[in-house]
Amino acid sequence: MSQKKKDEAFHNNPFKSAIKAMKDQEKKEAQDKAAAAAAEAAKRKAPPPPPKAKKGPKLSEADEAALFYSAMDGVQQITHRGEAPAPNPRLPELIDENAEALAELSELVAGQGDFDITGGDEYFEGAGPGIDRNLLRSLRRGDFSVQGQLDLHGMTQAAARDAVERFLADSRRAKKRCVLIVHGRGLNSKDQIPVLKESVRAWLSQKRVGNMVLAFATARPQDGGAGAVYVLLRR
Template sequence: MAKKPFNNPFTRVKLPPPEPPEPPPPAPEPLAPPAREPTEEELWAEATAGAHPVTRGPERVEPSLPHGRAPAFYHPDLEALDELKALVSGAGSFDVADTDEFIEGRVNGLDPQIVRRLRKGEFAVQGHVDLHGLTRAEARAEVEAFLRAARTAGKRCVLVVHGRGLHSDDQVPVLKEALKTWLAQGRFARHVLAFASARPSDGGTGAVYVLLRRAGR
């Protein structure tokens, strides 16, 4: 007896055709070479393209400095030269008077009435510095810095308290004598118009009023 063939139910099923493979990605574009940096000569040529030199003519106005002078600026060497010029010419020298009780000084040519007003305490005291407990070198640096700062701030009258020297050797007022010299010479004098021993209410002979120059003069 012959065998029947095996019945395969999937013989009539049609399978979908296989999907085509995906195309390969496109090759990357080649990178452009970096741009060359222009040279300084090329930059200058580009910046000045079309520029023409100005010809001198009647319409051209030369720049001028205020009052015909160069602007002032501070330098220690120039300050030393100014002091030397003042010493040689006699400009800016002080007329100083003192006794055992008071010290007083003013720039030559200053109205004596101003010194009398200063001595009487008629100018408002706008700042003070106390030198008690300082050595001579420390006091010098402190006074110089104080006067410079006070003048820069626009103050006109200040008080410097130097003490009476009661606790110094031989009870000599060392700072009082030094201050009389400092205020009339060198870097100190460039800030000072006049000075005078203070009234008792402001320290008496242990302090001095200092009248400052106006800032910028």
């Protein structure tokens, strides 16, 4: 047989297609195994899903009420709902250094004479001759701490005058700088006339008491407002 016929017989071999199909099948199975192995490896690396929460037994209304009262044990009910909270107690104020320096300077230049008094029925203030008006402004706005207080409520005029003189003299001997005299507004007096208020204003400017005083001014609202007066004493 010639070589040409042998080649033609080989190419016409009926087993050639079957062998090719078997090889293709083996290749596909190998690819499927590789894909399955890769998927299994990826599955092992992935974190496990979180466990599902177990539902507890449903509580009865009585059990729920018991749990509520247990959680609220010790809690106090708010009975003053809607009311403003009580203010904190006022802290003592420090003496302003600039105001004290003004006071010392005013003492050096203060002369003898009548007090310069200004104001009306509600608010008034006064300063001795030569007193810096900035000092009076510092006194009015509360730059000095209140170091003593006298309340004249319920006193007669005579008793109140003695009390004021004694209080100012004792405060000056104790080296106090600023004191408060509460004279009231006269709302409970006859015809609602502020008798003690007018008297205190006059006493503070008279020589007998005025020799101890540098200046005076109606107090701020938190210290009595129009019912009280700050008194700045000489050293």
